[in-house]
Amino acid sequence: MKDYYAILGVERTATPAEIKKAYRVLALKYHPDRNLEDKSAEARFKDLAGAYGVLSDAGKRREYDEALAHRDAPGRGAAGAPPFTGDDEGMSIEDILRRFGGVFGGEFGERIQRGRGAARAGRDAEVDLTVDFRTAAVGGKVSVSLSGAAPCAKCGGRGAVGDDPACAPCRGTGRVTAQSREDGQFFTVTRPCSHCNGTGIDPALACPACRGMGTVARKRALKISVPEGSEDGAFLRLAGLGEAGAGGGAPGDLLVHLRVSPDPVFHREGRDVHAEVAVPMAIAALGGKAPVQTLHGRVNLVIPPGTSSGVRLKLRDRGILGGDHIARIMVSVPAEMTPRQRELMAEWMKAGA
Amino acid sequence: MPPYDPAGLESEIGRLERSYAAIRRESPGAHDLACRWIAEASGLRWYVIVADVVEADIDVELLREVIVVRADRTWPEPALLLGILPVPGGFDPGQVVIRFSGETLEVRVRREPDRRAS
Numbered sequence: 501m502k503d504y505y506a507i508l509g510v511e512r513t514a515t516p517a518e519i520k521k522a523y524r525v526l527a528l529k530y531h532p533d534r535n536l537e538d539k540s541a542e543a544r545f546k547d548l549a550g551a552y553g554v555l556s557d558a559g560k561r562r563e564y565d566e567a568l569a570h571r572d573a574p575g576r577g578a579a580g581a582p583p584f585t586g587d588d589e590g591m592s593i594e595d596i597l598r599r600f601g602g603v604f605g606g607e608f609g610e611r612i613q614r615g616r617g618a619a620r621a622g623r624d625a626e627v628d629l630t631v632d633f634r635t636a637a638v639g640g641k642v643s644v645s646l647s648g649a650a651p652c653a654k655c656g657g658r659g660a661v662g663d664d665p666a667c668a669p670c671r672g673t674g675r676v677t678a679q680s681r682e683d684g685q686f687f688t689v690t691r692p693c694s695h696c697n698g699t700g701i702d703p704a705l706a707c708p709a710c711r712g713m714g715t716v717a718r719k720r721a722l723k724i725s726v727p728e729g730s731e732d733g734a735f736l737r738l739a740g741l742g743e744a745g746a747g748g749g750a751p752g753d754l755l756v757h758l759r760v761s762p763d764p765v766f767h768r769e770g771r772d773v774h775a776e777v778a779v780p781m782a783i784a785a786l787g788g789k790a791p792v793q794t795l796h797g798r799v800n801l802v803i804p805p806g807t808s809s810g811v812r813l814k815l816r817d818r819g820i821l822g823g824d825h826i827a828r829i830m831v832s833v834p835a836e837m838t839p840r841q842r843e844l845m846a847e848w849m850k851a852g853a
Numbered sequence: 854m855p856p857y858d859p860a861g862l863e864s865e866i867g868r869l870e871r872s873y874a875a876i877r878r879e880s881p882g883a884h885d886l887a888c889r890w891i892a893e894a895s896g897l898r899w900y901v902i903v904a905d906v907v908e909a910d911i912d913v914e915l916l917r918e919v920i921v922v923r924a925d926r927t928w929p930e931p932a933l934l935l936g937i938l939p940v941p942g943g944f945d946p947g948q949v950v951i952r953f954s955g956e957t958l959e960v961r962v963r964r965e966p967d968r969r970a971s
């Protein structure tokens with residue numbers, strides 16, 4: 501009785517997935533198509549298939565394990581073990597490939613891609629959007645115009661006119677898959693069906709407006725909600741607002757690349773908004789109130805007596821998303837003074853300013 | 854002349870990656886494959902690391918602007934591995950040479966003849 505575990509190079513406790521992986525790796529190595537001149541490889545390939553045939557079948561594996569345990573039990577020899585009859589000795593290479601060919605990724609040669617239909621998700625559209633500082637800070641709606649694939653109005657996105665429009669060579673999938681066998685390589689390559697150009701629609705029944713694609717290029721206008729607190733360079737992903745899918749596929753998303761133009765008054769640091777505020781000299785010296793424009797409206801800022809230029813005063817919750825408004829005081833000196841103001845100023849200096 | 858300078862090519866590849874993210878959303882549990890590219894005079898060469906996968910479980914799908922690599926991994930745990938390889942304009946996704954060696958899938962995409970450097 502052959503040791504199938506040793507043939508596949510796995511432990512007796514190996515899981516079905518481990519057994520399958522070991523079989524694939526070794527079977528590809530000793531595949532007859534790769535070893536045309538080597539007859540011993542064919543024998544090894546048959547051994548591998550025999551081992552896999554038993555160990556991949558839960559019932560046969562149990563029966564085999566029992567026979568193996570009986571054989572290996574102390575005091576018993578191979579002669580005393582019950583015969584194991586569940587193997588597939590004598591199968592031809594053709595039988596093996598027919599039976600286990602699926603393990604290599606499907607039948608060899610060209611085949612139809614069955615896993616996926618002709619439906620294709622639409623591409624994600626992308627647009628650069630520049631908004632002003634205040635809209636980005638407090639949020640708002642902005643109009644954009646973009647072009648891209650939209651459902652064909654003539655066929656309703658179906659891509660076809662008439663019944664049963666499926667392309668015969670690809671059976672409506674739009675794809676043809678072939679096993680690459682160049683240089684002993686065994687992966688599969690999927691290409692658009694050359695008959696229908698990947699649409700999955702019989703060219704004779706394709707919608708003339710969209711040529712079977714189900715989509716046409718069209719310009720459209722959208723209103724985009726810019727969320728409060730949006731930052732320069734941010735991406736907004738708007739689900740389902742991208743290009744229409746082909747063959748009934750879901751639409752893509754719209755990616756909005758946000759640019760925030762600088763503001764002449766405000767600039768942000770995190771959630772705080774900074775701005776300069778001009779305060780008359782007398783109010784700065786004696787204290788009082790000065791009007792301040794914030795993102796959320798005008799407020800009167802209390803200026804303490806003796807406030808100098810450069811002092812920062814905070815207005816709580818007047819920034820972005822609960823941040824603060826930081827007012828940087830700039831004391832303004834009058835460019836022109838009346839004779840009386842000049843007199844008072846001179847007096848103030850004499851008093852020891 | 855090459856259709857792109859390196860920075861332009863990188864930017865275009867990034868744009869196509871974002872544009873075709875819908876392919877990734879079609880397979881929500883898929884693991885991303887590590888993909889790297891180099892540009893050459895004759896074309897674009899992609900290297901995709903496909904570990905713990907046998908080549909029979911690799912499917913390379915050629916589309917107009919991207920090449921999609923799907924691989925079924927069965928060990929250590931079953932997983933679908935997915936890589937999206939952008940093919941910017943000026944390169945022909947119908948003209949590819951694919952090699953699998955070790956754990957690396959190499960996909961060479963030729964330049965379209967009318968854009969080839971003289």
